[in-house]
Structure formats: C-alpha cells, structure tokens
Amino acid sequence: xxxxxxxxxxxxxxxxxxxxxxxxxxxxxxxxxxxxxxxxxxxxxxxxxxxxxxxxxxxxxxxxxxxxxxxxxxxxxxxxxxxxxxxxxxxxxxxxxxxxxxxxxxxxxxxxxxxxxxxxxxxxxxxxxxxxxxxxxxxxxxxxxxxxxxxxxxxxxxxxxxxxxxxxxxxxxxxxxxxxxxxxxxxxxxxxxxxxxxxxxxxxxxxxxxxxxxxxxxxxxxxxxxxxxxxxxxxxxxxxxxxxxxxxxxxxxxxxxxxxxxxxxxxxxxxxxxxxxxxxxxxxxxxxxxxxxxxxxxxxxxxxxxxxxxxxxxxxxxxxxxxxxxxxxxxxxxxxxxxxxxxxxxxxxxxxxxxxxxxxxxxxxxxxxxxxxxxxxxxxxxxxxxxxxxxxxxxxxxxxxxxxxxxxxxxxxxxxxxxxxxxxxxxxxxxxxxxxxxxxxxxxxxxxxxxxxxxxxxxxxxxxxxxxxxxxxxxxxxxxxxxxxxxxxxxxxxxxxxxxxxxxxxxxxxxxxxxxxx
Numbered sequence: 001x002x003x004x005x006x007x008x009x010x011x012x013x014x015x016x017x018x019x020x021x022x023x024x025x026x027x028x029x030x031x032x033x034x035x036x037x038x039x040x041x042x043x044x045x046x047x048x049x050x051x052x053x054x055x056x057x058x059x060x061x062x063x064x065x066x067x068x069x070x071x072x073x074x075x076x077x078x079x080x081x082x083x084x085x086x087x088x089x090x091x092x093x094x095x096x097x098x099x100x101x102x103x104x105x106x107x108x109x110x111x112x113x114x115x116x117x118x119x120x121x122x123x124x125x126x127x128x129x130x131x132x133x134x135x136x137x138x139x140x141x142x143x144x145x146x147x148x149x150x151x152x153x154x155x156x157x158x159x160x161x162x163x164x165x166x167x168x169x170x171x172x173x174x175x176x177x178x179x180x181x182x183x184x185x186x187x188x189x190x191x192x193x194x195x196x197x198x199x200x201x202x203x204x205x206x207x208x209x210x211x212x213x214x215x216x217x218x219x220x221x222x223x224x225x226x227x228x229x230x231x232x233x234x235x236x237x238x239x240x241x242x243x244x245x246x247x248x249x250x251x252x253x254x255x256x257x258x259x260x261x262x263x264x265x266x267x268x269x270x271x272x273x274x275x276x277x278x279x280x281x282x283x284x285x286x287x288x289x290x291x292x293x294x295x296x297x298x299x300x301x302x303x304x305x306x307x308x309x310x311x312x313x314x315x316x317x318x319x320x321x322x323x324x325x326x327x328x329x330x331x332x333x334x335x336x337x338x339x340x341x342x343x344x345x346x347x348x349x350x351x352x353x354x355x356x357x358x359x360x361x362x363x364x365x366x367x368x369x370x371x372x373x374x375x376x377x378x379x380x381x382x383x384x385x386x387x388x389x390x391x392x393x394x395x396x397x398x399x400x401x402x403x404x405x406x407x408x409x410x411x412x413x414x415x416x417x418x419x420x421x422x423x424x425x426x427x428x429x430x431x432x433x434x435x436x437x438x439x440x441x442x443x444x445x446x447x448x449x450x451x452x453x454x455x456x457x458x459x460x461x462x463x464x465x466x467x468x469x470x471x472x473x474x475x476x477x478x479x480x481x482x483x484x485x486x487x488x489x490x491x492x493x494x495x496x497x498x499x500x501x502x503x504x505x506x507x508x509x510x511x512x513x514x515x516x517x518x
Contacts, residue, residue: 034211097123146198229363242315268305289317
C-alpha cells in the first residue's frame with residue numbers, strides 16, 4: 001500500500017471579504033470597472049442636460065454587520081470622502097427605520113422579506129445622505145446617494161456628485177415631499193434624472209458579477225431622459241388626486257402635441273388644476289368632459305384657445321375653457337401649465353417658470369438657447385480669440401441669428417475669404433462687410449450658410465456647404481445640422497458653426513466638441 005504524500009500546501013478555501021488585506025481592498029473583483037461604466041453613463045446623461053454639472057460617480061460599501069474586522073470601502077479611494085465618517089451609518093439607518101412606516105403599505109403582492117429589506121435599505125440611504133449633506137456644507141458640489149445593494153456582506157451604493165451652482169440654476173418645486181407609499185415626489189427634471197440614474201445603477205448591481213461586462217447593458221441616455229420626464233409628470237398628477245400610473249401625462253401630452261388639425265400644428269395652453277380652483281375662471285364648460293386620452297378630440301379643442309383662454313383639465317379630463325384670475329399662491333403647487341409651442345414641442349410650467357421642455361418626445365432642461373460663457377470658450381479654443389470687443393461683436397451676430405424663425409447657419413472660419421472663392425459656384429458672393437444685428441437679420445433670411453471670419457466680416461451668403469460624411473451625423477436632425485458637422489469636421493482651417501433649427505434649437509459645433517462627443 002502506498003504511503004500518503006506529504007501535505008505541501010493548505011487546501012484552498014473560499015475567499016473572504018470580511019477585512020481589508022491591503023490598501024487595494026475590494027468588496028468584489030469588478031468594482032472599479034463597474035464604477036467606470038456608471039461614470040460613462042453619468043457623463044452621457046448629465047452632459048446632455050448641462051455640461052456644467054460635471055458628474056462624478058463613486059462607490060460606497062458599508063459592512064452589513066459592523067465588527068472590528070470590517071471597514072468602509074470607497075471606490076476610488078481618493079474620491080475626496082473619508083470612510084471614517086460613515087462608520088456608524090448602518091446602525092443609524094436601522095434606528096431611522098424604526099421611526100418610519102414600512103413601504104408597500106396595503107400591497108398583497110410584496111413578500112414580508114422584501115418589505116423588510118426595502119425598509120432597511122431606505123433607512124441606510126437616509127442615514128448616508130444625512131452624512132453627505134453635512135459634508136457638502138460650504139462646498140461647491142452636492143452628493144446624491146442611491147439605494148444600497150447587498151454584495152458579499154456589504155451594503156454597496158453609488159454616490160453621484162454634481163456641481164451645486166448649475167443644480168440650483170433651474171426652477172424647482174418644493175423638495176422633500178413623498179407619495180402616500182413613501183416614494184419621493186420629484187421637484188424638478190434634474191432631480192428626476194438623478195433618481196433614474198441611481199435606479200439604473202441598482203439594476204446593474206443586481207446583475208451577476210456586476211462590472212464584468214458580460215451582462216451589463218445600461219439604458220441609453222435618451223431612454224433615461226424620457227423615463228425622468230415621465231416620472232416628473234407624475235408630480236402634477238399626484239397633486240390633482242389622479243393616479244399617476246393611470247394618467248400617463250407624459251405620453252398623453254407627447255401624443256397631443258404630435259397631432260395636427262387640418263394641417264395646422266397645435267399651439268395653445270392646457271391648465272392642469274382641480275375644478276373650481278380659486279384662480280381659474282371658466283369661460284364655458286363642457287357638458288361631457290373630454291378624456292385627455294381622446295387625443296384627437298383634445299387637439300381639436302386646443303384650436304379654440306387664445307393667448308388669454310386655455311383648456312382646463314383635472315389630470316384626466318378637459319372640463320372647460322377658461323383663464324387664470326387673481327394672484328396664484330405658488331406654495332399651493334396645484335395649478336400647472338402645459339404650453340404647446342409648435343409641432344411636437346411643449347413645456348411644463350409652474351408659476352411662470354419652465355420646469356421641462358419636450359421636443360419630439362425628448363425632454364430637456366429649460367436652458368437658454370445660447371450660453372455666452374461657453375461661446376466665449378469655444379472662440380478661444382478654436383481661434384485663440386480673446387479680444388473682448390471682437391468676441392462681443394460675434395456674440396451680437398450669433399444672438400441675432402438665433403432669433404431667425406426659419407432657422408439658419410453661420411460658419412466662422414479664419415479662411416472665410418478663400419472658402420468663399422472656393423465655393424463661389426454654390427453661394428452668393430458679397431462685398432466684405434462687418435455684420436451688425438440688422439445685416440445679420442437680412443442675410444440669414446434666405447437658405448444656405450453665412451460665411452464670416454473671426455473679425456465678423458461676411459464674404460458670402462446662401463452657401464451650400466460641402467464635406468465628407470464621417471458617421472457623426474444623426475438622422476433625427478435636419479440637413480442643416482448634418483452638413484455643418486461634415487463641413488467643420490473636414491475643414492483644414494479653424495472653424496466654428498452655429499446651427500439654428502426651425503424648432504428653436506441652437507447648436508455650436510467645433511472640432512473640439514466633435515472629438516469630445518462619444
């Protein structure tokens with residue numbers, strides 16, 4: 001009988017994550033890659049809303065059972081937060097949990113275990129957010145914490161950091177309000193986007209081996225924005241006593257705005273408020289209220305509106321035509337305005353402030369059509385132009401062009417004279433003239449691009465641009481936008497294009513912006 005071989009090594013054991021073994025401690029192998037995926041998603045989502053938000057994503061992992069051997073884990077470690085500040089938040093979260101009612105009240109389709117876990121998750125998130133709010137005092141940024149997800153004995157959550165100044169630059173309803181089931185009532189489109197981002201991160205954490213790249217399929221930016229818009233429109237539905245899931249206001253308003261009546265686009269206002277609101281006066285009422293979901297009937301009624309008279313709806317039905325009277329108390333937050341701007345474009349307003357704009361079903365923040373500081377930066381990057389007088393002249397030209405109702409295209413290039421000569425067979429040459437707001441209004445009234453140099457001198461109008469297709473264009477935008485991209489990208493000279501679309505969008509296109517875009 002053979003003698004047993006000597007034992008040369010200890011038998012393998014399952015890895016444990018109870019305590020850090022080095023400064024590179026990881027809760028799970030792919031957490032760095034997961035954070036990178038979340039960062040890319042945040043850059044795309046919040047970059048589409050406002051580039052000044054500068055989103056930064058980090059991961060916070062808290063030991064579920066706090067012991068001497070366990071510690072807080074941050075990814076990346078140099079994220080600017082101190083792990084020691086979160087040592088007791090799990091215990092604090094469980095105390096907060098005892099002070100709040102369990103979620104999913106009155107629902108028979110949710111198991112007791114799911115209620116317990118969600119109740120605990122909400123308590124932990126609330127405790128973490130309280131610490132983050134304290135740390136954010138006297139800083140230029142603000143952190144938003146997502147719901148925790150359990151991985152290897154840790155509560156793992158994504159934390160989003162965005163700049164405070166642009167966050168506060170947009171109108172908002174009152175914050176920190178909740179549905180009867182404990183879900184938050186969202187005060188703004190930006191906060192709705194934050195919520196949707198955090199929800200998407202929780203879904204990705206729920207995948208097997210999150211961050212491994214095998215199954216992770218983050219939703220597209222446009223999808224997340226539409227979901228955020230839908231969630232925001234649940235807030236007025238709730239305020240009017242309508243079941244948000246039944247009202248489907250976002251879908252309903254998109255559909256109404258997409259319809260034409262005898263070839264005409266829909267323009268007018270729809271006021272959302274309960275009947276007999278003290279600040280509404282009915283001009284005449286409908287004997288049988290028209291459901292908002294009867295899209296063509298509502299579109300037909302919209303044809304009767306005027307700048308002074310609007311449709312009145314309670315979130316489910318149009319019940320009258322009327323007007324606003326008296327002085328509305330904005331703290332009530334029970335009178336909202338939907339303004340149909342033109343075909344497939346509408347705004348969600350409260351107290352005279354635009355909370356969200358929607359164009360062809362895609363919501364956005366109510367940003368100004370042009371940003372002076374960004375335009376100045378584009379001129380400096382593209383032309384090394386820093387002379388305040390020259391910048392101001394170009395700004396006046398661009399601002400006037402942005403008011404062109406039928407859209408236009410400005411091309412600023414250092415070789416405007418040479419390009420005018422090269423394209424002379426597909427443009428109208430003019431004697432070089434410095435553009436003023438009046439001349440700009442005249443030369444942008446016809447089709448084609450206006451060619452000028454950084455000194456504001458114009459050399460040709462009605463220009464048909466050329467350039468090679470590179471795949472950066474989009475079929476959702478018109479020929480003017482796509483031709484500007486082709487021209488800027490293939491031009492051998494420093495070049496900047498300003499595209500004013502018929503729908504009111506204004507895009508500034510430079511080589512640097514194209515290179516920075518995904």
